[in-house]
Amino acid sequence: MTRAPKIRPRMNPPRTGRVVAHFGKKWAVEEEAGRIYLCHPLRRSQEPCVGDRVHWEAADAQHGRILEVLPRDTLLTRPGRGGKTRPAAANVSQVLVVLAPEPPYDLLLVDQYLVVNENRGIDTRLLFNKSDLLTKASRRGVDANLAPYRDLYPLLFISAETGEGMETLKATLKDKISMLAGQSGVGKSSLLKNLLPDLDVRIGGLSDGTRRGRHTTTSAMLFHLPGGGDLIDTPGVAIFGLADIDSRQLAEGYKEFRPFISYCRFNDCRHVDDLGCAVREGVEKGEISRARYRRYLKLLEKLPRIS
Ligand SMILES: Nc1nc2c(ncn2[C@@H]2O[C@H](COP(=O)(O)OP(=O)(O)OP(=O)(O)O)[C@@H](O)[C@H]2O)c(=O)[nH]1
Ligand SMILES: [Mg+2]
Ligand SMILES: [Zn+2]
Structure with a gap:
């Protein structure tokens, strides 16, 4: 007697959702109604990343499976094993490159971000945060160094601490998926916190000796803004390697x-x-x-x- 092949019953029809975070081997998928499910991808060949839209199915009230990653508008990658790259953030339409008086800003790194964004078709804005720390003299130095960028990219002086420039920033975030990028310690998470005061975000100090950041944020995460639009906070730099650039x-x-x-x-x-x-x-x-x-x-x- 031949046995009928075992067919796994599909208990729920596939749903559409958005990947909002990634922890090791699990991806947090938010369904349209706002509930979050911890999921693993069904196919290893298709690695999801934050910002991805996916088809998924629920396994229980908290877990599910990602069936398919839907086509991406844009993709930022990070270095993986063996010279390969892995997806890091998808469907980002605008990157906010954050710089600050401390840790000292690095324009070579800024150019690296800009080159990657230009090649991925992603808009860039430059945010000079911690402008509350600038004196008249140091502001003149910053203005001189950033002069070549003024004609090329929108540049905004802001402060997560005093709120300077935050209203202008908010207006640019509407209806878009934006991503914060920049060296550790420039205040990316502090800006997010300023926009979402009720959120429990970890903010790090700068190390006393070197005045460098402490790599407080450890993985990319997507948040919805009250005024519309989404904002992805990131640990910063690795995404913008030049591995794919000739x-x-x-x-x-x-x-x-x-x-x-x-x-x-x-x-x-x-x-x-x-x-x-x-x-x-x-x-x-x-x-x-x-x-x-x-x-x-x-x-x-x-x-x-x-x-
Ligand atoms: N004076 C001043 N300090 C700020 C401002 N924004 C952030 N800081 C301080 O800068 C330090 C680093 O802030 P974070 O928001 O953790 O920096 P981050 O860019 O998220 O750092 P990573 O998560 O490590 O990449 C903290 O001590 C903040 O309080 C600002 O506008 N003015
Ligand atoms: Mg952070
Ligand atoms: Zn030439």
Whole structure:
């Protein structure tokens, strides 16, 4: 006698939900009504990440299975094993790059974020937080350093502590999925806390000796804002590695280079010491910021040789 194959009965029809957090091997999926279920993916080949929209089914009142990750509008990745990348945040439409007077800001890192976002089709805003700590003299220094960015990206001086600029920030968050990025300790979670005062968010201090951050936030998490829109808090830096970026994409990621690139004499111009390079000429004529161009050269050095 042949036995009928065992068919696992599907107890519930698939539902649509959003991944709002990721803990080790579990993903927190929020269904439309707002309930959260801890889920594992059915297929190992499709790793979900925060921001993903998924089809899922409930197993019980708190657990479920992710059946399928739905197509993504945008994707940010982080380094995985063996030179591969893993998904880190999906469907982000705007990244808020946070910098501050302390820990000291690093414009090479800022450029790295910008290059990645340009190549992923994600808008970027620069938020200079802790502006309450700026004196007149230090503000002048910051203004000079950030001058090349003013024409390229929206820049806002804010303070999670005093609330300066927070109303302007709120208006830019409506109806979008935004993500906070920046070095540990710049105040990403503090900004989130300012927007969602009832939330129990961990805020870290800076270490006394080095004035560096303490890596307080350990995983990306998505929150709904009262004024509409979602905000993802992240532990910062790893997402914006240049692993997927080649030298052509790096140059395109410096968006002020773009109008010049097509005038370079050679198609494969790296804009270093190449003959007839229009980008370098733009720098010489003061049409491209020399500081930005120098950072481009530094990032080019960091790329794997083959690209
Ligand atoms: N003076 C001042 N301090 C601030 C401001 N925003 C944050 N801080 C302080 O900066 C420190 C770090 O803040 P967090 O919000 O934990 O920084 P973070 O960017 O989330 O750091 P990680 O989670 O480690 O990536 C804390 O001591 C905050 O109180 C601000 O606007 N002004
Ligand atoms: Mg944090
Ligand atoms: Zn060139």
